[in-house]
Amino acid sequence: MDLLVLLIVLLLASCAQSLDNGLMRTPPMGWLAWERFRCNTDCSTDPKNCISERLFMDMADRLAEDGWKELGYQYVNIDDCWAAKERDSKGQLVADPLRFPSGIKALAQYVHAKGLKLGIYADLGTYTCGGYPGTTLDKVELDARTFASWEVDMLKLDGCYSNSSTKALGYPLMSKALNATGRPIAFSCSWPAYEGGLPPQVNYTLLGEICNLWRNYGDIDDSWDSVRNIINWYARHQNVLQPAAGPGKWNDPDMLIIGDFGLSSEESKSQMALWVILAAPLFMSNDLRTISKCDASILQNELLIRISQDPLGIQGRMILWGKNSIQVWTRVLSSSTMALAFFSQRTDMPYHYTTSLSQLNITAPQVFSAQNVYSGKILHGLGFETKFTVTINPSGVVMLYLYPGKQLTLSRRDKAYPLLL
Ligand code: GLA
Numbered sequence: 001m002d003l004l005v006l007l008i009v010l011l012l013a014s015c016a017q018s019l020d021n022g023l024m025r026t027p028p029m030g031w032l033a034w035e036r037f038r039c040n041t042d043c044s045t046d047p048k049n050c051i052s053e054r055l056f057m058d059m060a061d062r063l064a065e066d067g068w069k070e071l072g073y074q075y076v077n078i079d080d081c082w083a084a085k086e087r088d089s090k091g092q093l094v095a096d097p098l099r100f101p102s103g104i105k106a107l108a109q110y111v112h113a114k115g116l117k118l119g120i121y122a123d124l125g126t127y128t129c130g131g132y133p134g135t136t137l138d139k140v141e142l143d144a145r146t147f148a149s150w151e152v153d154m155l156k157l158d159g160c161y162s163n164s165s166t167k168a169l170g171y172p173l174m175s176k177a178l179n180a181t182g183r184p185i186a187f188s189c190s191w192p193a194y195e196g197g198l199p200p201q202v203n204y205t206l207l208g209e210i211c212n213l214w215r216n217y218g219d220i221d222d223s224w225d226s227v228r229n230i231i232n233w234y235a236r237h238q239n240v241l242q243p244a245a246g247p248g249k250w251n252d253p254d255m256l257i258i259g260d261f262g263l264s265s266e267e268s269k270s271q272m273a274l275w276v277i278l279a280a281p282l283f284m285s286n287d288l289r290t291i292s293k294c295d296a297s298i299l300q301n302e303l304l305i306r307i308s309q310d311p312l313g314i315q316g317r318m319i320l321w322g323k324n325s326i327q328v329w330t331r332v333l334s335s336s337t338m339a340l341a342f343f344s345q346r347t348d349m350p351y352h353y354t355t356s357l358s359q360l361n362i363t364a365p366q367v368f369s370a371q372n373v374y375s376g377k378i379l380h381g382l383g384f385e386t387k388f389t390v391t392i393n394p395s396g397v398v399m400l401y402l403y404p405g406k407q408l409t410l411s412r413r414d415k416a417y418p419l420l421l
Contacts (some may be wrong), residue, residue, distance in 0.1 A: 004280075006143075007291070011382040014237065015344070016136040016168040017177045017294045019178070019179060019209065019210045019211060020179065021162065021178075021185070021186065021187075021212070022141060022181065022184065022248070023184055023186045023212055023248065024195070024212045024247075024249075024250065025248055025249055025311075025360035026247065026255075026308070026309040026310070027073060027213075027279050027280060027281050027308055027309065027312065028075060028124050028154075028186065028212070028250070028281075028282070028283070028312060028398035029071075029072040029073045029075070029281070029282040029305075029308075030073050030074055030075025030076060030077055030116075030119070030178055030283050030292055031059050031062075031063060031068075031073065031076055031077060031281070031282040031283060031284050031285070031286075031288065031307075031406075032075075032077040032079060032119070032156075032255050032284070032285050033051065033056070033059075033078060033079045033285065034079035034080065034255065034286075035079065035219075035220055035221070035222065035254075035255045035257055035285035036222075036257075036260055036285040036286050036287060037049060037050075037051060037055065037285075038081075039051065039080055039130045039234055040081075041081055041082040041096070041099065041205065043098065043099055043151050045300065049287075049305035049309050050117065050238065051078075051079075051081045051082055051107075052097065052099040052100065053099065053100045053101070053102055053107050055221075056076055056078060056105070056107055056111070056118075057077055057110055058289055059289075060076045060111045060116055061114070061116070061389070062112050062114060062289060063116055063118060063288065063354070064114040066296070067392040068288070068298060068300070069088060069114070069115060069116060070292075070306060071284075071300055071305050072303070072309060072331060073119050073168075073282070073299075074115075074116050075116070075117050075118075075119050075154055076111050076116050076117070076118055076119065076155070077118070077119030077120070077121075077154060077156065077283065077284070078082065078104075078118070078120050078121055078131065078271065079121045079130050079156065080121050080123075080129055080130040080158070081128075081130045081132060082095055082096065082099075082100065082104075082120070082121065082132075082411070083095060083096060083128075083131065083132045083133055084097060084133075085133070086095045086133065087133050088354070090202040090282065091142060092146050092217065092401075093114075093122070093137065093143060093145075093146055093192075093400060095340075097161055097374055097383050098102045098264045099143055103150075104118075104120065104125050104152065104269075105149070105150040106122065108150055108151040108152055108153075109151065112151065115122045116188075117154065118151070118152055118153055118154070119152065119153060119155035119156065119186075119188075120147055120150075120152045120154070120155055121155075121156045121157075121158065122135045122147075122155060122156075122158070123157065123158040123159065123160050123161065123162075123168065124136075124137075124155055124157055124162050124171065124174070124387055125158075125159065125160050125161030125163045125376075126161045126162070126165065126172040127160065128158060128160060128161075128164040129158055129160035129161075132377045134160075134161055135157070135163070135170075135174075135259070137166060137170055137173065140170060140174050141173075141177045141180075141354060142178050143355050144174060144177035144180070144181055144185075145313065146180075146183055147181075147185065148178075148182070148183040148185065148340065150410030151183070151185065152183075152185060152306075153173075153184070153185060153247045153289060154185060154186040154187075154188065154190065154297040155178065155186070155187055156183055156188040156190070157170075157171065157174055157187070157188065157189055157190060157191075158251075159190045159191055159193070159194040160189045160290055161229065164194075164201075167191050167195070170190065171189050171191045171210060171211070172206075173211050173389040174187070174208035175183070175187055175211065176364065181188060182366075184219075186212045186213075187211050187212050187213075187221065188211065188212065188214070188215070188252065188281075188294065188363070189210070189211035189213070189214040190214070190215045190349055191207070191211075192204075192207060192214050192216050192402075193214075193215040193216055193217055193218065197216040197217050197237070198237060198240055199233045199240060199374060200350055203221075204240070204241075204244035205244075207244070207249070208244060208246070209248065209250040209411045211251060212248060212250065213249070213250040213251075213252045213281050214250075214252055215252045215254060216233075216234075216241060216251055216252065216253070217230060217233050217234075217253065217254070218230075218239075219254060220253075220254035220255055220256050220257060220351075222261055222263075222264070223256075223262040223263075224262060224263055224264070224267045224395060226257075226259070226262075227263065227267065227270070227271050228345060228395075229234060230254065230406060231253075231327075234251070234253055234278060234309035235318045235321065235327065238317055238318060241315070242315045242317055244313075244318075244356075245313070245315040246315075247278055247313040247316070248369065250280065250281055250315075251278065251279075251280065251315065252278060252280060252281050253275065253278060253280050254333070255283050255284065255285035256271060256272065256275060256282060256283065256284045256286075256299065257271065257285060257286065258271055258272060258284065258295050258298055258299055259284065259286030259287065259288075259292070259295040259296070260285070260286050260287075260336050264395065265294060265295075266297075266393050266394065266395045266396035266397075267396075268295060269298055269317075269374055269396060269397055270343060270364040270396055271339050271399040272299065272301065272304060273343070273373070273399040274341070274343060274397070276304050276307050276308040276331075276339070276399075277316035277329045277331045277339060277399075278315055278316060279308070279310075279313060279314065279315040279316065279331065282299075282305075282308060284294075284299060285323060288296065296331060297360065301373060301374070302402055303371065303373045304373050304399075305332065307333060307339050307373070307401060309351075310331075310334055310393065312317050312333065313333050314331065314332045314333075314367070315340075316329050316330055316339065317329065317331075318334075319360060319361065319362075320360065324346070324351065325344060325346045326340070326342060326344050326345075326346070326351065326392060327343045327344040327345070328340070328342055328343075328355075328360060329341040330362065334402050334413030336366070336403070337401065337402060337403040337404070338362075338401075338402045339373075339399060339400070339401055339402070340360075340362070340370075340399070340402055341397055341398070341399040341400070342390050342392050342397065342398045342399075343397045344390070344392040344393065344394060344395065344396055344397070345395065346392075346394050347392060347394050347395075348392070349393065349394065349418065350369060350391050350393050350396075351392050351393075351394075352389055352390075352391050353362050353389065353390050353391075353392060354386065354387055354388070354389040354418045355357075355387070356384070356385055356386055357382070357383075357384050357385075357386070357388050358384045358385050364382075364383070364384045366380060366404045366405075367381055367383045367404070367406065367407045368383075368402040368403060368404060368405050369381075369382065369402070369404075369405030370382050370388075370400040370401065370402050370421065371400065371403075371420050372398065372399070373399045373403045374398075374399065375421075377421060380405050380406070380421055381405065381407060382402070382405070382419075383407070387419070388418050388420070388421060389419065389420050389421070390420075390421045391420070391421075392421055398421065
């Protein structure tokens, strides 16, 4: 590297490192191209599904017209493979002229006119993971300015084709550079995922200061195995990860794949419930033009979205992982409410799980009412010692929203038998 560039980089990196953009006080929601559409650039044989302005305009239309936007799904995010293979004569990134003939700025304006926001992708290295021009350290500021001039609202900065020291300089540098543009641009950092996701390689305090969200772990694929593997990794490392999250700074277990090909309906409900418990960003990667009503209803569940967007922004925790392959998760919410999820990784048959708040060590100074987020069924009069039973399907979840309720006089039958939810 040029000595002057190195000097500038070191100087900038040593200045205050704070991403003070006020964005994403609750987990962001939207749509991201990668998992479903990958690096399909073949617009001549697959014009409807290739990475092109048409795909993003289609998704923006669907988000705006099919009820997604009102629920909070507001980002339309481009991932890899949008750029031309070379920078222009001024060194600037340019969109592929055949696939994005109107350019990114026009696309941003299209998206904004629908009341949505546009996200873009870059990579802090010599190439993006897909082999497109990377953002080397000397290009960080130029690229930040370019994205701002295109009126982009979010940047995902990936980490292929670079090393740990480049990342340690580049992520804080990009954070500052985005701030310096004066445009609020949310910043998604893939940095920790490249460093194993755990301390001492990863400094979550620093990440919380420079990024709005970060990928901790490997890429999601269109399979239940992949989803389960991710959930269990977050469960195992929750003592490190859970305190790192909060308003403006989120752990990102990767995209929602509900509506694709790999998940059953039970598994889809589980992914949504667990992502909500984890206070995760909710970026769907699916085809909103063809999604089934059933899958859409999981992603559009209003109670789940309310829980996801709780203003306290406290990430949930797994409180129990039984030998019976049932995990119990809780998320503390505002106004003395909470979410409680029973998640099964069994592969046999529906499992009846009988417990009580006291058995789960959940302090309950009051009596709760509990609403099953998927069935809508409400159980009143849930006290500290009340026994209740949930039936959890294989790969499925029962998630309850607990809120202060009034004491009910239970019938003799209810006293004798656990209440079913
Ligand atoms: C990496 C990222 C993915 C996606 C691809 C694009 O694998 O983790 O999310 O952005 O690169 O090439």
